[in-house]
Amino acid sequence: MKFTDRLHEKTLPIWRQNHNHPFVKGIGDGTVNQDNFRFYMVQDYLYLIDYSKVFAIGAVKADDVETMGKFAGLLEGTLNTEMALHRKYAERFGISEEELENAKPSPIVLAYTHYMLHVSQKGTLAEVVAAVLPCAWSYWEIGKELNDIPGAADHPLYGDWIRMYSSEAFGELASWCIDLMNEVAEGKPEHELQKLEEIFLNTTRFEYMFWDMANNKQMWPGAETADVGI
Numbered sequence: 001m002k003f004t005d006r007l008h009e010k011t012l013p014i015w016r017q018n019h020n021h022p023f024v025k026g027i028g029d030g031t032v033n034q035d036n037f038r039f040y041m042v043q044d045y046l047y048l049i050d051y052s053k054v055f056a057i058g059a060v061k062a063d064d065v066e067t068m069g070k071f072a073g074l075l076e077g078t079l080n081t082e083m084a085l086h087r088k089y090a091e092r093f094g095i096s097e098e099e100l101e102n103a104k105p106s107p108i109v110l111a112y113t114h115y116m117l118h119v120s121q122k123g124t125l126a127e128v129v130a131a132v133l134p135c136a137w138s139y140w141e142i143g144k145e146l147n148d149i150p151g152a153a154d155h156p157l158y159g160d161w162i163r164m165y166s167s168e169a170f171g172e173l174a175s176w177c178i179d180l181m182n183e184v185a186e187g188k189p190e191h192e193l194q195k196l197e198e199i200f201l202n203t204t205r206f207e208y209m210f211w212d213m214a215n216n217k218q219m220w221p222g223a224e225t226a227d228v229g230i
């Protein structure tokens with residue numbers, strides 16, 4: 001059994017909940033509230049800024065040039081392809097790039113990114129990979145599932161999102177993260193595998209909480225107008 005099969009099995013109930021989440025379903029059938037989607041894209045942009053830094057840390061911790069190159073590819077893909085999607089949506093919503101970058105992160109975004117940055121700064125290369133894997137993997141699975149819904153990828157607003165995350169290029173990035181996880185877990189003692197499992201479980205949980213945050217436009221307690229991210 002591959003280590004990633006074990007991770008997938010362990011977190012299967014949460015993966016199912018992610019796929020069935022009303023926000024995810026709403027992107028697929030076009031019913032997600034536009035204002036919530038706008039909030040989600042702004043918060044996701046802030047998330048991706050820190051996430052990119054985690055990929056950069058991966059390059060620092062890598063032991064060989066090939067792995068460094070893959071992290072560089074993930075960093076490039078995030079900053080220049082994935083975040084270009086967010087910038088395009090922001091333009092449609094009338095949000096400038098400056099406003100986007102200066103928006104305030106929600107509690108979940110702050111907790112999720114800081115957790116990943118903490119794990120990757122203090123941990124091993126394997127721990128960096130365990131932290132980032134659920135993000136790339138689950139979006140690829142969700143993207144493919146939504147792309148299979150007839151007409152979903154042609155939706156005038158949500159189609160771009162579905163096409164990006166179901167694309168071959170994003171599939172390759174996810175597969176590469178899966179393969180690297182198996183490679184770095186190879187031969188590790190059980191107590192280290194359990195640590196990797198716990199990190200993977202935590203970021204999988206954060207993925208679920210991110211959908212919930214988007215669905216509820218969840219910001220800081222008491223933040224009514226000025227602090228809603230943007």
Ligand SMILES: Cc1ncc(C[n+]2csc(CCO)c2C)c(N)n1
Pocket residue numbers: 044047048051074077078082134135136137139140170173207210
């Ligand atoms: C909360 C959240 N989780 C995962 C992704 C998707 N994602 C993050 S990095 C990466 C790999 C290459 O850019 C992918 C697919 C997201 N956007 N937002």
